[in-house]
Amino acid sequence: MSSAAIRLERVSKRFDGRVVAVDDVSLEIAAGEFFALLGPSGCGKTTTLRMIAGFERPDSGRIHVGGADITDVAVHRRDMGMVFQSYALFPHRTVTENVAFGLRMRELPKPEIARRVEAALAQVALTGLEARRPAQLSGGQQQRVALARALVIEPRVLLCDEPLGALDRKLRQQMQFELKELQRRLGVTLVFVTHDQEEALAMSDRIAVMDRGRIEQVGTPAEIYGRPRTRFVADFIGEINFLESEPGAAPRALRPERVRLAPPGEGRVAGAIETANFLGGSTLYRVRGDDGRLLLARETHAGDRAPRDPGQRVGLVWSDEDAVTLER
Amino acid sequence: MRDLPRRPLRAAPDLRHHRKVIASRPTPVAWLIAPAALLFVLFFVLPFAVMATMSFFSHNPVSNPNAVLTFRHYQRFIDDSAGIFHEALLSTLRIGLITTAIALAIGYPLAHWMARMQSRLGHALLLMAVIAPMLTGIVVRTFAWMTLLQDKGVVNTLLISWGFTEKPLPLMYNEFGTVVALVHIYVPFMVLTLTGVIGRIDERLEQAARSLGASRARTFLEVTLPLSVPGILAGSLLVFALSISAYVTPSLMGGTSVLTLPMLIAQQVGTSFNPGFAGALGVILLTVSLAIVVAYNRILARLSGQGNLA
Numbered sequence: 001m002s003s004a005a006i007r008l009e010r011v012s013k014r015f016d017g018r019v020v021a022v023d024d025v026s027l028e029i030a031a032g033e034f035f036a037l038l039g040p041s042g043c044g045k046t047t048t049l050r051m052i053a054g055f056e057r058p059d060s061g062r063i064h065v066g067g068a069d070i071t072d073v074a075v076h077r078r079d080m081g082m083v084f085q086s087y088a089l090f091p092h093r094t095v096t097e098n099v100a101f102g103l104r105m106r107e108l109p110k111p112e113i114a115r116r117v118e119a120a121l122a123q124v125a126l127t128g129l130e131a132r133r134p135a136q137l138s139g140g141q142q143q144r145v146a147l148a149r150a151l152v153i154e155p156r157v158l159l160c161d162e163p164l165g166a167l168d169r170k171l172r173q174q175m176q177f178e179l180k181e182l183q184r185r186l187g188v189t190l191v192f193v194t195h196d197q198e199e200a201l202a203m204s205d206r207i208a209v210m211d212r213g214r215i216e217q218v219g220t221p222a223e224i225y226g227r228p229r230t231r232f233v234a235d236f237i238g239e240i241n242f243l244e245s246e247p248g249a250a251p252r253a254l255r256p257e258r259v260r261l262a263p264p265g266e267g268r269v270a271g272a273i274e275t276a277n278f279l280g281g282s283t284l285y286r287v288r289g290d291d292g293r294l295l296l297a298r299e300t301h302a303g304d305r306a307p308r309d310p311g312q313r314v315g316l317v318w319s320d321e322d323a324v325t326l327e328r
Numbered sequence: 329m330r331d332l333p334r335r336p337l338r339a340a341p342d343l344r345h346h347r348k349v350i351a352s353r354p355t356p357v358a359w360l361i362a363p364a365a366l367l368f369v370l371f372f373v374l375p376f377a378v379m380a381t382m383s384f385f386s387h388n389p390v391s392n393p394n395a396v397l398t399f400r401h402y403q404r405f406i407d408d409s410a411g412i413f414h415e416a417l418l419s420t421l422r423i424g425l426i427t428t429a430i431a432l433a434i435g436y437p438l439a440h441w442m443a444r445m446q447s448r449l450g451h452a453l454l455l456m457a458v459i460a461p462m463l464t465g466i467v468v469r470t471f472a473w474m475t476l477l478q479d480k481g482v483v484n485t486l487l488i489s490w491g492f493t494e495k496p497l498p499l500m501y502n503e504f505g506t507v508v509a510l511v512h513i514y515v516p517f518m519v520l521t522l523t524g525v526i527g528r529i530d531e532r533l534e535q536a537a538r539s540l541g542a543s544r545a546r547t548f549l550e551v552t553l554p555l556s557v558p559g560i561l562a563g564s565l566l567v568f569a570l571s572i573s574a575y576v577t578p579s580l581m582g583g584t585s586v587l588t589l590p591m592l593i594a595q596q597v598g599t600s601f602n603p604g605f606a607g608a609l610g611v612i613l614l615t616v617s618l619a620i621v622v623a624y625n626r627i628l629a630r631l632s633g634q635g636n637l638a
Contacts, residue, residue, distance in 0.1 A: 055535055075538040088536040092554050092632060101550075102540035153540060 004066030004156035011061030023213035039210035081150030160192035259297035267315035383607030401608035424572035435518035443527035501583030525559025
């Protein structure tokens with residue numbers, strides 16, 4: 001399966017009477033990359049995806065796929081697979097008919113359609129459910145049908161709008177692995193939209209964090225998490241402490257796992273644990289300093305150390321090089 | 329709780345038993361349909377039963393002690409010695425089918441437009457435009473069509489003055505005029521029924537089809553149209569049922585050249601005082617139209633690839 005690079009060139013989209021949905025976005029997605037558009041609802045990530053798919057036309061800017069300008073190409077000629085959050089399976093058609101739809105539109109010979117549908121269903125482990133209607137499938141199975149339907153046309157680009165959003169947590173985690181594995185095997189360029197930062201961190205090669213129609217930062221999950229560039233990114237991804245800085249100086253931030261809990265008297269801040277969130281492998285503590293400020297500290301449970309109790313007095317220790325300097 | 333001793337005691341109650349208790353008692357909501365059920369029995373089931381019974385008696389069995397069971401009303405229709413009964417049935421069905429087909433052809437695009445309209449104001453205005461004609465009575469609207477379509481009416485006067493024709497076109501006192509007026513009167517029923525169904529079709533289904541390579545036309549044929557079949561069915565049945573039972577409009581627009589079964593039935597009851605034959609005509613009309621409805625349902629269900637719809 002061939003894959004294509006995607007390039008967005010100063011793309012903007014405004015919906016009539018409303019604020020700018022996508023504001024001057026430029027983006028390069030490499031061929032074969034697993035790329036996430038991450039942000040809160042209304043940040044423009046879905047509109048960006050829909051412009052790549054062709055459901056929305058940008059007001060300005062150009063979109064290139066595989067080196068060709070596709071800004072004015074109609075949706076059905078773009079050769080892209082799309083997986084919707086609601087799956088959008090045709091309720092009046094069987095699993096086989098759903099998956100065969102794109103091949104039928106391409107007017108391929110019937111034997112080839114049958115062969116490719118069978119292979120696609122085997123790929124997503126749905127063999128045996130060919131004659132079912134979407135309503136007779138579980139959420140996870142519907143998700144796989146949607147995936148098979150989009151992939152069977154061998155698209156150069158696979159677009160996914162919150163593909164796992166409707167699944168429960170356990171299944172979502174399993175599908176994360178499967179989707180990533182499938183993408184690597186096929187080598188298809190995959191762009192997916194999500195508001196779930198954990199999902200974006202877990203699955204993507206690179207992430208674009210969006211806020212209010214603009215791209216805040218693009219980078220690998222490790223970069224985004226470890227070196228957030230702006231206050232928004234730092235705050236949106238995981239937990240973070242914003243440190244006090246001199247007036248006029250750049251803001252600084254510190255991940256909770258970089259903060260060590262020490263006996264009272266040690267460290268930079270003395271205070272008491274206000275709440276303890278037990279997370280299984282670690283516990284996230286909210287510590288109220290004696291000067292009134294709140295700080296988060298994460299402690300992993302090495303051995304069989306029990307979580308600390310709220311009320312316990314502690315000192316907080318960190319080193320300056322663990323703090324990240326933000327641009328704004 | 330008979331089978332309780334055989335099971336280990338658990339905190340969870342026996343749900344099977346529980347459900348049974350709940351199901352045996354009607355919920356308060358069920359009582360709300362009681363008035364509708366009563367009306368249905370009182371004003372449809374009962375009259376129809378009386379009518380059907382009467383159609384098998386020679387005279388009114390309540391007032392005439394000599395009344396006997398007979399098949400002669402049906403025999404009279406089948407023999408059709410006057411040569412008008414079969415034609416009346418055919419004319420009724422023809423008017424009903426053509427009216428339904430045209431109402432569907434006009435109503436579908438309108439309903440689609442309305443269902444997919446983004447602007448709330450536009451939707452409200454369109455809805456008002458569809459409903460407004462229903463605020464005037466059928467008689468008034470039929471008279472309006474008469475002033476338009478009669479020989480010296482608006483349409484013919486214009487056509488003659490523009491030189492399209494020399495003699496007035498026969499636009500009414502025939503089935504054409506009847507169908508025109510019926511379509512106008514019943515299109516809102518079609519539109520409202522269809523709008524509800526089309527509006528509930530997820531637009532992402534159409535987008536999915538587009539992304540899979542279907543053109544707009546293909547998307548409509550493969551996705552939108554099959555999924556609106558329940559609406560097409562409901563709207564068509566409504567319009568068909570209303571137009572085959574219409575009385576006022578065919579009488580006024582059809583004049584003497586159109587005779588439909590409802591007109592014939594009114595004659596039998598009102599001037600011939602033959603309720604037995606009128607009842608037989610009613611039963612025949614109902615049977616034939618039910619047969620058409622069942623066939624239509626089958627065909628649509630097969631075309632749309634869905635199971636039985638009604």
